[in-house]
Amino acid sequence: MPSLYTLAVPAILRGVKNAAAFLAYAENYAKQNNIDPEEYLSASLYPDMRDFRFQIYRIADFAKYTATRVAKDVDSFSQPDTEQTFPELIAKLQAVIAFLEGVKEEQFEGQDDKEIVVHVGSERNLEIKLIDYINYYNSPNFWFHLTTAYDILRHKGVDVGKGHFLNASGETKITVLQK
Numbered sequence: 001m002p003s004l005y006t007l008a009v010p011a012i013l014r015g016v017k018n019a020a021a022f023l024a025y026a027e028n029y030a031k032q033n034n035i036d037p038e039e040y041l042s043a044s045l046y047p048d049m050r051d052f053r054f055q056i057y058r059i060a061d062f063a064k065y066t067a068t069r070v071a072k073d074v075d076s077f078s079q080p081d082t083e084q085t086f087p088e089l090i091a092k093l094q095a096v097i098a099f100l101e102g103v104k105e106e107q108f109e110g111q112d113d114k115e116i117v118v119h120v121g122s123e124r125n126l127e128i129k130l131i132d133y134i135n136y137y138n139s140p141n142f143w144f145h146l147t148t149a150y151d152i153l154r155h156k157g158v159d160v161g162k163g164h165f166l167n168a169s170g171e172t173k174i175t176v177l178q179k
Helices: 004-032 052-068 086-101 128-156 163-166
Strands: 113-120 125-129
Touching: 004 052, 004 086, 004 128, 004 163, 052 086, 052 128, 086 125, 125 128, 128 163
Parallel strands: none
Antiparallel strands: 113 125
16 A cells, blocks of 8 residues: 555645646736736636635645644644735745655654544534545545636636646656557
8 A cells, every 4th residue: 555645745746836837827828818817816616616816725725734734743834825916826835835845755654543633614523544634635625626726717718728737837757658
């Protein structure tokens, strides 16, 4: 079975890097097409859904929770949700990237069966083993908000495609196997 670190960190780190890259792309797209960036930053997919900024705030939160709630001997990492512009949101994600890149695999060793309590709303708590927290709570929440941010940009007409979602950072190396 893969280690908790392997399950938790590399994919989420790549997701944050791709998000930062497609945010930069969206900012540039707005500039090139004379579109007010606020058209994207305040947009949502449906009136009762939270806006683009909120999605980025939650991407950052769930990415950092991958380490702060799971790994041993990790300093707390707090970021108030005050960023309003593309450059500020990108800087927020870059800070999370630097934080996650500083976490070591050995800090996750022996944590699989440890239980934590996560506050989910004002009156609910979730008691869960860390392996289950990563697999069934943290990762799904991270990918939900990443997908929603990407979908908001698509919905607003930004020329992003699946390649931006999967590899905007350019880090994935794909090798075509020959028969």
